[in-house]
């Protein structure tokens with residue numbers, strides 16, 4: 001644990017235990033999303049599915065990166081991941097991104113976009129709580145938020161809700177979060 | 183439809199086998215079945231068994247999420 005780092009956050013007026021609970025819940029959301037997206041991606045098949053497969057894969061890998069980036073901050077602040085994986089799954093900040101009953105690309109896209117929207121909400125909350133108070137968590141949550149917003153806009157574009165406004169990743173993943181992974 | 187005072191509502195906090203009820207704008211909703219309200223707790227910040235009308239103003243979402251859940255009563259002031 002980084003004792004003084006935690007003390008600084010406490011002295012800035014943040015309830016660190018609540019913040020930690022939120023970080024752990026969001027880490028759980030990332031790792032479980034990585035798992036559920038593996039199944040969603042495997043079912044993106046055929047003419048329509050193949051179009052989205054690559055983009056779902058990038059979101060999947062970036063969500064795993066978010067998990068990896070969150071974990072060190074959790075331990076620095078004196079928190080820890082639960083020993084029990086089932087407990088970890090059930091405490092996720094977002095509902096499971098399960099395979100839809102009706103299996104087609106559009107229904108899978110709806111699951112993907114809802115998962116991203118939930119994440120956007122979660123990191124917006126963490127940014128709001130930490131802005132100007134816990135600089136390191138804020139920097140991390142903002143980096144993740146940037147990527148979650150991009151994921152949402154990609155899937156939303158495919159659902160016909162309007163242009164995402166950007167291109168797909170070119171060869172690299174996690175342009176915002178990668179600095180926390182080095 | 184049943185009327186609940188804030189005091190009566192306290193019991194429905196999702197703990198000890200109790201259901202999770204939340205009050206919002208004078209109405210009581212049962213969120214027991216929500217994945218995100220397990221044990222009456224929501225996002226580490228909020229608890230069931232309370233009036234959360236004010237709290238929602240600072241939440242990263244609107245009231246449409248609440249209205250998806252069964253309306254089971256009204257708040258008696």
Ligand code: HEM
Pocket residue numbers: 093094095114117118119121122125204206213215216217218219224225227228234235237238240241242243247248251
């Ligand atoms: C600052 C505090 C809060 C945060 C960070 C938060 C966060 C969230 C998130 C991330 C979701 C999932 C949204 C999605 O799937 O896109 C959610 C759902 C929900 N929230 Fe909140 N929320 C907060 C406060 C509240 C309050 C005060 C209430 C009640 C008045 C509330 C009631 C709900 C309900 C009923 C759902 C839907 C759950 C479901 O579909 O199973 N939230 N919230």
